[in-house]
Amino acid sequence: MTAYKDLSKEELLELHDSLSKEFDAIKEKGLKLDMSRGKPSQAQLDLSMGMMDVLSSESNLFCAEGVDCRNYGVLDGIKEAKQLFADMMEVPKDNIIIFGNSSLNVMYDTVARAMTHGILGSTPWAKLDKVKFLCPVPGYDRHFAITEFFGIEMIPVPMTENGPDMDIVEKYVENDPAVKGIWCVPKYSNPQGITYSDETVHRFARLNPAAEDFRIFWDNAYGIHHLYEDKQDYLVEIFMECKREGHPDMVYKFGSTSKISFPGSGIAAIAGSDANMAEIRKMMSVQTIGHDKVNQLRHVKYFKNIHGMVTHMKKHAEILRPKFEAVLNCLDRELTGLEIGTWIRPRGGYFISFDSMEGCAKAIVAKAKEAGLIMTPAGATFPYGKDPKDSNIRIAPSFPTPEELELATKVFVLSVKLVSVEKLLEAFN
């Protein structure tokens, strides 16, 4: 393979010609493909259909504590759901609050409460001139949307292969009292699939924030979402580390069953220190009488315990793994050596992150769309949708069928090649 950058103008023109023909041929098929969102596929959803049968009109819907799950009450979740989440989130069950169907909603609410009421007695963020969040990039667009919505200034922090660049994180957190939080997807990160190293987690736990109400927003969305049984990433549990370092209140952990049971109908939770949980329980008692306990019971009856959940995740992996490999193998086969893009081979999570040549991402996504392939908008992985290098593209291989995926990756690779050639040709003008 010759790197595209080493090709002559004539070679590039010739290449462009043949790629264009190939692209036009595929365009004519009138495809409708979507690699834009981390949505489980229908086959994955089918894995959890047994959940529809664990409760019937004959069921006893009382939980272990003797509360009728059908009625009002139990603000922070039934005990057995807390236990299941405690095991999943690796914290004691008394440090868990169970919510409704969306951890995004829990994160939004957590920021919203800090805006209007502060955290553990601090000044409400809405009353401060400036509030800042650190945003490891590339990252999750819906995180960034929350902080943008509340007018919080977002500071990008580059990701390394070990997690966010901790030199930069420490500099900001320890010196700027306006820095109130950082968004983290610490395991199989969105979109790169990077798991924070032990050293990174330790450095997080050892932070000495300038702001007393600085919080790490630890969205462990893919904690048990491995692709391989024999190759797993391990993440140091941060809450205990923070506690050991004397900062038990510094982290909020978030989790959900969205990509375990049903994305729209799972359960979500927050975990953290006694003080943090007590404050949240108190505040949320104004917001709700309690979340859907019948659905909590349904999840517990279906999974039984964390082992049941982990076993269930292996079935997800069996469906997801070939899809990831199809995309990655195609990238390897088609792009290795061309020096027009880099990508990471994740061991879990929902995404593959692709970095094109600088200034090409938007054009690639647009090109793919011409042939009927929807990708996450370029830039979405950065605060305010602005990727300064215009190079990061998030690939979500979970939803399409294997056949669609084959085609979709082909369209993507062709788009990358075409746009890269066009970019290189610009240099000759």
Place this chain on the structure above:
Amino acid sequence: MTAYKDLSKEELLELHDSLSKEFDAIKEKGLKLDMSRGKPSQAQLDLSMGMMDVLSSESNLFCAEGVDCRNYGVLDGIKEAKQLFADMMEVPKDNIIIFGNSSLNVMYDTVARAMTHGILGSTPWAKLDKVKFLCPVPGYDRHFAITEFFGIEMIPVPMTENGPDMDIVEKYVENDPAVKGIWCVPKYSNPQGITYSDETVHRFARLNPAAEDFRIFWDNAYGIHHLYEDKQDYLVEIFMECKREGHPDMVYKFGSTSKISFPGSGIAAIAGSDANMAEIRKMMSVQTIGHDKVNQLRHVKYFKNIHGMVTHMKKHAEILRPKFEAVLNCLDRELTGLEIGTWIRPRGGYFISFDSMEGCAKAIVAKAKEAGLIMTPAGATFPYGKDPKDSNIRIAPSFPTPEELELATKVFVLSVKLVSVEKLLEAFN
């Protein structure tokens, strides 16, 4: 019956003696009774158990629009759930947004968004020196808790038999731009069971608020919660009235199935003008990808349509009616003519409101507690928990069994009598 106030000191002392003996006897039973919250009884919850069977692992969980309800997507609710709620809430289905399991949560979020972002371009309430809400009293404690939580000043407005005193409402709303909202339970109000008259609703619709972002928070919690088939209250539909009067944006309507299907596991909704709904959809897209669509589908499959829901409500009424009547008949029988309390006989809803002699409510609730009966804390029906006359007590007859209710009302009546006698005796000291 002689009114207690017409008894001599000796007669009162004698009465106190006999009442005390009666009270001590009942106290010895060591009862554990609860008339504190508007919780449906187990028999009522059993009515909806068929809901556990409408979905199974064999079910097709795609909604009418062809979306897989198990997956992400559909921000504002599936079409068929919107239709069901549209019929229940008497608004067009495009003016509905479906949420999770709690309308209280929807109300909280609506106030929270106004605090941080204002309404339709207005200044965020958190940035104003003073924000005020009108609170018809007696009213719903959880409404008042929301406004108190956000530091909103609450102004009590007396209820009349036709709803809030509209002279006062008009005076505040039309002259004070700091007045941003009013809490209303317009049908079978909590706690009095009063339904706003046609004239009251018309006067609401004709309001010309001093604040552009004034909103009526219309919590129609008991819209189809009648006790009698032949005696129903009718409420004029306010959204259309507001529209006709040129104020389509002035009202937010709230509703839920909490007291139709399961209190912890129902679905909730907001309804309002195109502009209001568009703003809420836009803002909520930051908060969530969507609420529990499987549960939406479950409700639709179970109730089928509004007729199914209304039929279902008749079964609730059959359980609730004798309970209300047991309490009311006991009050009639035991207290009529004594001039130590007044109460209203509601045609629907979940509560009976009792007004004791001034300065007696707290003591009555405390007395009842001595004998093992938990009532809603006196004062709870007023902002900040302060009933200036210390006379209103909310009775919730729904949860106890008929046998418990018999006993509970007996304890309550005895407590009222005892405390009233003691109050009257004070005058002789």
